[in-house]
Amino acid sequence: MTYPSRSSPYAGSASDSEYLNAQPPPYTQPDSNARYLSKSPAANASGFYEKGATTSRGNPKNWSRKCWIILAVCVIIIVIIVIVVAVVVTRENRYPDYSTLNYSLVDTFSGSSFFDNFDYFTGYDPAAGFVHYVDGPGSVALNLTYATATSAVLRVDLSDTDTTTGRKSARVTSKNTYNDGLFIFDVLHSPYGCSTWPALWLSDPSNWPTNGEIDVMEATNLAPEGNQVTLHTTKDCKMGVKRKETGKALTTNCLNSTDGDSGCGVQGSTATFGEDFNNNGGGVYAMELRDAGIRVWFFDRDNLPSDVTTSTSNSTDVIPDPSTWPEALADFPSTECDIGSHFRNQSIIVDIDLCGDWAGQTQYYNTQSGCPGTCVDYVSNQPGSAYSNAYWEFGSFRVYQAA
């Protein structure tokens, strides 16, 4: 005899009585089993159970409308969760393309003509400092700015004996402006001391905050927390996104009117500014401004990348390539900030403010740095010797732009 195959139930001969006797078809059971049969798996005319036909409760054909709705809702929820997770993961992983740009050297500020590249700011301090910014000839006469073949110094005045309306200092703004570039700042000494608020930064002061501000080096008083790198912008520039940086992210909205204009900052280690930084012979800060984002690197004197040219190696044939450097101290990707439109016409600015909106606050002057009394009293009453460390010293500034 031939048993029917699963695909051809009628392959067996109908006249094969041995088979028929041995395999009575279930649907020929007597009526006494009718109740049982009505609940048993449904068999088709061939005696084979239909796929999926189990019990009436499991049979979708018998499901109530309610069951179908619950199933549909569950499926929709799962699909939504999968889509939301995929979107969130994709969004969180967004990161710009920082691939190598073809840079060439466009500006070098160095040597005894260092300050020829700058204008001296003489107006009232926009940051409410207790300071008098001195013009170019005055700064040279008072030795507030001083440059030799190997370095350039900008300092707070030590000679002033009447400081009851503020002490003299200098603030210089580069004549050249930049929309993008790779900036290499060789810094030999950073200013520090009670009441000081020094910064090495870029901005377009006459179009602030429209054209943005990039604070490459900034600290207050004794710089107990090291350097803070910060951006200040108009609206729609946020940094709560994926970043690749060694520094500690502070507030992430760069909009000037949020968080009391504290900007979106990144804090470095204590070795990145002030006494520790100076004791190590300073270091090199590099800032790259490009459409993909803004990144700032700090290299201590003992760990300069081989392609970072310094004041001691005056070579112009080596072009620095950030893609070969270790992770940046601060990373401001363009993910949720159109860097190209927020940062334009940037001048390089160097100053040493006194007191004012940041250094003069109790929270920073007293609590953080442990300075005595009030900031204004300190400036008014301390002799010039209190400012012996309040000076910048630079090897050189170099600016590279992509061809």
Ligand SMILES: *[C@@H]1O[C@H](CO)[C@@H](O)[C@H](O)[C@H]1NC(C)=O
């Ligand atoms: C000016 O300052 C520089 C750098 O601190 C110093 O070397 C130089 O002696 C000063 N010049 C005068 C005339 O004080």
Ligand SMILES: *[C@@H]1O[C@H](CO)[C@@H](O)[C@H](O)[C@H]1NC(C)=O
């Ligand atoms: C660029 O910046 C300079 C210096 O701050 C300013 O005088 C000038 O008006 C600015 N130019 C434009 C086109 O914004």
Ligand SMILES: *[C@@H]1O[C@H](CO)[C@@H](O)[C@H](O)[C@H]1NC(C)=O
């Ligand atoms: C922020 O910038 C706007 C101009 O865009 C200005 O009116 C406002 O005073 C600024 N706020 C602060 C806190 O600097």
Ligand SMILES: *[C@@H]1O[C@H](CO)[C@@H](O)[C@H](O)[C@H]1NC(C)=O
């Ligand atoms: C890079 O720029 C230089 C100067 O403009 C040009 O000669 C060179 O061909 C460029 N190289 C690449 C790879 O684009």
